[in-house]
Amino acid sequence: xxxxxxxxxxxxxxxxxxxxxxxxxxxxxxxxxxxxxxxxxxxxxxxxxxxxxxxxxxxxxxxxxxxxxxxxxxxxxxxxxxxxxxxxxxxxxxxxxxxxxxxxxxxxxxxxxxxxxxxxxxxxxxxxxxxxxxxxxxxxxxxxxxxxxxxxxxxxxxxxxxxxxxxxxxxxxxxxxxxxxxxxxxxxxxxxxxxxxxxxxxxxxxxxxxxxxxxxxxxxxxxxxxxxxxxxxxxxxxxxxxxxxxxxxxxxxxxxxxxxxxxxxxxxxxxxxxxxxxxxxxxxxxxxxxxxxxxxxxxxxxxxxxxxxxxxxxxxxxxxxxxxxxxxxxxxxxxxxxxxxxxxxxxxxxxxxxxxxxxxxxxxxxxxxxxxxxxxxxxxxxxxxxxxxxxxxxxxxxxxxxxxxxxxxxxxxxxxxxxxxxxxxxxxxxxxxxxxxxxxxxxxxxxxxxxxxxxxxxxxxxxxxxxxx
Amino acid sequence: xxxxxxxxxxxxxxxxxxxxxxxxxxxxxxxxxxxxxxxxxxxxxxxxxxxxxxxxxxxxxxxxxxxxxxxxxxxxxxxxxxxxxxxxxxxxxxxxxxxxxxxxxxxxxxxxxxxxxxxxxxxxxxxxxxxxxxxxxxxxxxxxxxxxxxxxxxxxxxxxxxxxxxxxxxxxxxxxxxxxxxxxxxxxxxxxxxxxxxxxxxxxxxxxxxxxxxxxxxxxxxxxxxxxxxxxxxxxxxxxxxxxxxxxxxxxxxxxxxxxxxxxxxxxxxxxxxxxxxxxxxxxxxxxxxxxxxxxxxxxxxxxxxxxxxxxxxxxxxxxxxxxxxxxxxxxxxxxxxxxxxxxxxxxxxxxxxxxxxxxxxxxxxxxxxxxxxxxxxxxxxxxxxxxxxxxxxxxxxxxxxxxxxxxxxxxxxxxxxxxxxxxxxxxxxxxxxxxxxxxxxxxxxxxxxxxxxxxxxxxxxxxxxxxx
Numbered sequence: 039x040x041x042x043x044x045x046x047x048x049x050x051x052x053x054x055x056x057x058x059x060x061x062x063x064x065x066x067x068x069x070x071x072x073x074x075x076x077x078x079x080x081x082x083x084x085x086x087x088x089x090x091x092x093x094x095x096x097x098x099x100x101x102x103x104x105x106x107x108x109x110x111x112x113x114x115x116x117x118x119x120x121x122x123x124x125x126x127x128x129x130x131x132x133x134x135x136x137x138x139x140x141x142x143x144x145x146x147x148x149x150x151x152x153x154x155x156x157x158x159x160x161x162x163x164x165x166x167x168x169x170x171x172x173x174x175x176x177x178x179x180x181x182x183x184x185x186x187x188x189x190x191x192x193x194x195x196x197x198x199x200x201x202x203x204x205x206x207x208x209x210x211x212x213x214x215x216x217x218x219x220x221x222x223x224x225x226x227x228x229x230x231x232x233x234x235x236x237x238x239x240x241x242x243x244x245x246x247x248x249x250x251x252x253x254x255x256x257x258x259x260x261x262x263x264x265x266x267x268x269x270x271x272x273x274x275x276x277x278x279x280x281x282x283x284x285x286x287x288x289x290x291x292x293x294x295x296x297x298x299x300x301x302x303x304x305x306x307x308x309x310x311x312x313x314x315x316x317x318x319x320x321x322x323x324x325x326x327x328x329x330x331x332x333x334x335x336x337x338x339x340x341x342x343x344x345x346x347x348x349x350x351x352x353x354x355x356x357x358x359x360x361x362x363x364x365x366x367x368x369x370x371x372x373x374x375x376x377x378x379x380x381x382x383x384x385x386x387x388x389x390x391x392x393x394x395x396x397x398x399x400x401x402x403x404x405x406x407x408x409x410x411x412x413x414x415x416x417x418x419x420x421x422x423x424x425x426x427x428x429x430x431x432x433x434x435x436x437x438x439x440x441x442x443x444x445x446x447x448x449x450x451x452x453x454x455x456x457x458x459x460x461x462x463x464x465x466x467x468x469x470x471x472x473x474x475x476x477x478x479x480x481x482x483x484x485x486x487x488x489x490x491x492x493x494x495x496x497x498x499x500x501x502x503x504x505x506x507x
Numbered sequence: 508x509x510x511x512x513x514x515x516x517x518x519x520x521x522x523x524x525x526x527x528x529x530x531x532x533x534x535x536x537x538x539x540x541x542x543x544x545x546x547x548x549x550x551x552x553x554x555x556x557x558x559x560x561x562x563x564x565x566x567x568x569x570x571x572x573x574x575x576x577x578x579x580x581x582x583x584x585x586x587x588x589x590x591x592x593x594x595x596x597x598x599x600x601x602x603x604x605x606x607x608x609x610x611x612x613x614x615x616x617x618x619x620x621x622x623x624x625x626x627x628x629x630x631x632x633x634x635x636x637x638x639x640x641x642x643x644x645x646x647x648x649x650x651x652x653x654x655x656x657x658x659x660x661x662x663x664x665x666x667x668x669x670x671x672x673x674x675x676x677x678x679x680x681x682x683x684x685x686x687x688x689x690x691x692x693x694x695x696x697x698x699x700x701x702x703x704x705x706x707x708x709x710x711x712x713x714x715x716x717x718x719x720x721x722x723x724x725x726x727x728x729x730x731x732x733x734x735x736x737x738x739x740x741x742x743x744x745x746x747x748x749x750x751x752x753x754x755x756x757x758x759x760x761x762x763x764x765x766x767x768x769x770x771x772x773x774x775x776x777x778x779x780x781x782x783x784x785x786x787x788x789x790x791x792x793x794x795x796x797x798x799x800x801x802x803x804x805x806x807x808x809x810x811x812x813x814x815x816x817x818x819x820x821x822x823x824x825x826x827x828x829x830x831x832x833x834x835x836x837x838x839x840x841x842x843x844x845x846x847x848x849x850x851x852x853x854x855x856x857x858x859x860x861x862x863x864x865x866x867x868x869x870x871x872x873x874x875x876x877x878x879x880x881x882x883x884x885x886x887x888x889x890x891x892x893x894x895x896x897x898x899x900x901x902x903x904x905x906x907x908x909x910x911x912x913x914x915x916x917x918x919x920x921x922x923x924x925x926x927x928x929x930x931x932x933x934x935x936x937x938x939x940x941x942x943x944x945x946x947x948x949x950x951x952x953x954x955x956x957x958x959x960x961x962x963x964x965x966x967x968x969x970x971x972x973x974x975x976x
Binding site for chain 2: 242281467
C-alpha cells in the first residue's frame with residue numbers, strides 16, 4: 039500500500055488511530071478458532087459515522103478493500119482480512135456511544151462499537167431488558183451482532199438480532215450514509231433495506247448505528263437441569279414446555295452426555311448436579327414478569343407433568359441465583375471445554391424440530407463412517423432447532439490429521455441437513471469458512487440474486503471482499 | 508393487446524381462466540376505497556407456481572406488464588392495474604392450498620391465494636394458532652398479507668407479517684422460481700432475500716407460497732373496554748399493562764370518543780357498555796395459555812391498579828364470549844361506520860409511543876386549520892404506535908370539495924409524523940396512493956437503493972409498474 043494513501047487515511051481518523059505497526063495490529067488478527075491468518079498494512083479506528091463515510095469515500099476512489107471488524111469474536115473468519123494483505127482493517131470499537139435510551143418507546147439507539155454486555159447492563163439499570171445473550175457477550179459488539187444476525191440462547195422467546203432491530207444507519211461502499219434509523223415498530227414505506235445489511239457480514243456496507251427493541255424486565259427466573267433418555271423425549275418435553283410456558287419459556291438448551299461431562303470437568307466439578315447419569319440433558323429457563331415464585335410455579339408444573347408422563351427421567355431446580363448461574367455456565371463453557379479435548383470439526387446447523395431425533399441418529403453414523411472413534415459433542419438451542427454438532431477427535435490420534443477431515447465431514451453432515459430442509463449455517467454465518475458450502479447448497483437463483491445485490495451496492499468489490507460470495 | 512398474445516397466455520392457464528369479458532373482470536377492478544379505477548384487457552387465474560412462472564416468462568419476453576392481485580382488500584391501490592389499461596391482471600385465488608401443517612415444528616406451508624380466515628381456522632382445528640388478524644380477514648389472502656407486510660391487531664404480541672414468515676417461494680419477473688422456503692427459525696446462509704419481497708407490493712416478483720410460523724393456542728382470554736381522559740393516560744395505561752402482562756397483552760386498541768360513538772351507532776346500540784362518557788377509550792385483550800381464569804386475573808390486576816392510580820376512569824370486563832366478540836366488533840366496525848358519515852381523508856401513521864399525545868394535539872390543530880369543523884376519527888393499534896388518523900368531513904359540506912383537501916391534509920399530517928421520526932405509512936403500504944409522499948419523505952439514498960433493487964430484479968419494469976416507485 040502506498041505511503042501517500044496511508045497518509046490520506048491518517049488524515050481522516052488522526053495519526054493515533056491509523057496504525058501500521060504490526061505488533062499493535064497483531065491482536066486484531068487473532069481469531070477464536072485459529073483457522074484464519076489474515077494480514078493488513080493498516081488498521082483504522084474511526085470514532086464517528088462521518089469518519090467511516092470519509093474512509094469509504096476514499097476507499098472507493100482508490101479501489102481499496104476495507105474489512106470491518108467488531109469485537110472479533112466471529113467464528114467463520116468474516117471479520118478477518120485475507121492473507122494477500124491488501125485490505126485495510128476497520129475497527130468499529132470507538133463508535134461506542136449509546137445515543138439514546140427511550141423507555142416509553144422501548145427502544146435504544148446504539149452505535150456499532152458498543153459491547154453487547156455494556157448495553158445489557160445499561161438497559162438493565164434503566165429497568166428494561168435487552169435479550170440478546172451469547173457466550174462472547176463480554177467482548178462482541180452490536181455492529182458485529184447485526185452483521186452476523188446473532189442468535190444465542192434467547193432467540194426462542196425474543197428472536198434473533200434481525201428481529202430485535204427496528205432500523206439502521208449504514209455507510210455504503212461509496213461513502214454515502216443511509217439513514218434508515220426508525221423509531222417505530224411499523225413502517226411500510228417502501229422496500230425493506232435494513233434486512234439486506236443484517237446478516238451480510240459487512241459485505242454490503244458498514245453498519246454504524248442501530249435502533250434496537252427493549253423489553254419489560256423479567257422480575258423472576260427459575261432454572262432446571264433435566265436428564266432424559268433421547269432427543270425424541272427432549273422434543274416431547276419442549277413441546278409441552280412451550281404449550282404450558284409460552285413466552286415464559288426463555289431458554290431450552292439440549293446437551294449430549296459428553297457435552298455435559300466435558301463442561302463439568304472444565305469447571306472441575308466432581309459430580310453432576312443430578313443424581314444419576316443420563317444420555318441427554320436439557321437446561322430449561324423460565325422467566326416471569328412478576329416474581330421468582332411465579333416462574334418456579336410454572337417450571338414446577340412442567341417438570342412434574344413431564345416426570346409423571348415419563349418424558350424426563352430426573353430434574354434438579356437451581357436453589358439460588360448462584361446455582362442458576364452455575365447451570366448456565368456449564369452450558370456456556372462447553373466450547374471452551376471442548377478445546378482441551380483436542381481438535382474439533384464443527385457444525386452450526388438447524389433442522390426442523392421434528393427431524394432432530396432422526397438427524398442426530400443419522401449424523402452419528404456419518405461420523406463413525408468418516409472418523410471412527412471420534413466423539414460427538416452435540417449441544418445447542420433446541421428450541422430453535424439449532425444444534426452445534428461438533429466432533430472432537432478420537433483420543434490419541436494426530437490432531438492435524440483429524441482436522442484434514444473437516445471439509446469431507448462438513449459436506450456429509452450438511453448434505454444430511456439439507457435433506458431435512460434445514461440450514462447449514464444457522465447462526466454463525468458464512469464468512470470465509472463456508473463459502474464453498476454456500477456454492478454447493480444454495481440454489482442458483484438465490485446465488486444469482488445475492489450476486490446481483492452485491493454488484494449493485496458494491497460494484498468495485500471493495501467491501502469485505504471474498505466473504506460470503 | 509394483440510389477440511395472439513392473449514391466446515398464448517390462454518394456453519398457459521386454460522381458456523376458462525384467461526378472462527377477457529369485461530363484465531366478469533369488473534369485480535376485480537372495484538377496490539374498497541373507490542379511489543382507483545384501473546382497466547385491464549385480460550385477467551389470468553393460474554393454479555400453480557409453474558403456471559405463474561410460465562406467465563412471467565411470456566410477460567418478460569413480450570414486455571407485458573403484470574399486476575398481481577390477492578383478495579383485493581388493499582387500501583392504497585397496489586393490487587389494481589392503472590387506467591392506461593395495458594397491464595394483465597393476475598389473480599392468485601386458485602393457488603389456495605395449505606401445502607402442509609407441521610405441528611412439531613410449528614410452521615405451515617401455505618400458497619399465496621389462501622384466504623387468511625381459512626388458514627386461521629385450519630390451524631385452530633389442529634390445536635395451534637396463527638395470530639395475524641385484520642378486519643378483512645374473511646377475504647384477504649396470504650400473498651397479499653405478505654406483499655403488504657400486513658399488521659393488524661396482533662402485532663403487539665406476535666409481530667407483523669414479516670416476523671411471522673420463515674421463508675418464501677417467489678416467481679421472479681423473468682419467470683425463474685426462487686425457492687427460499689425455509690423450515691427453520693435460524694438460517695444465516697447468505698443475504699436475506701425474503702424480506703425484499705415482503706412489503707414490496709408485488710413490484711419485485713410474485714410470492715406464490717410461504718412458510719409461516721405457528722404458535723401455541725391460547726386457552727383463555729379476557730377483554731375489557733376502558734374509558735380514560737387523554738392519550739397521555741392511555742400511554743401510562745399501556746406501559747403498566749405491558750410491564751405487568753408481558754406477552755399476555757395481545758391487544759391494546761385506542762379509540763377516540765367519536766370513533767366509539769360511530770361504531771355504536773353503526774351497531775345500533777342505544778348505549779355504550781360503559782356507564783359514563785369519556786374522551787378516549789381503550790380495548791384491552793389479555794390471552795392466557797392456561798385458562799380464562801388466568802387471563803381474567805391478570806386483567807383484573809391491571810385494571811384495579813390503574814383505577815386506583817387514576818390512570819383510567821372506568822372499565823367494563825366482557826362477561827361472555829359473545830360480549831368479548833361484541834367489544835372487538837365495535838373496534839373493527841369503525842371504518843365501515845365512518846363511511847356512513849360522509850367522505851374521509853385517511854392516514855395510517857406511526858409515531859414513537861412517547862410522542863403520541865403531542866402528535867394527537869398538534870394534528871388536531873392542523874385539521875382545524877385546513878378544514879374547520881372536520882371530525883377527527885382517531886383510532887388504532889396504540890401498542891405499536893400505529894394510529895389510523897382519519898378525518899371525516901364536516902356535517903353538511905360537499906363531499907367532493909372536502910376530498911379535494913386530501914393531498915394538502917396528508918402532506919401536513921405526514922410532515923408532523925416525520926418530525927417525530929415516525930412512519931407515514933405504517934401498515935397499508937405505498938401502492939399508487941402514497942407514491943408522492945414516498946418521494947417527498949424518503950431519503951434520497953434510500954430511494955436510490957430502492958430504485959437499484961427494482962432495476963436489478965425487474966429491468967424491463969413489467970412487475971406491477973407504477974406502484975411504490
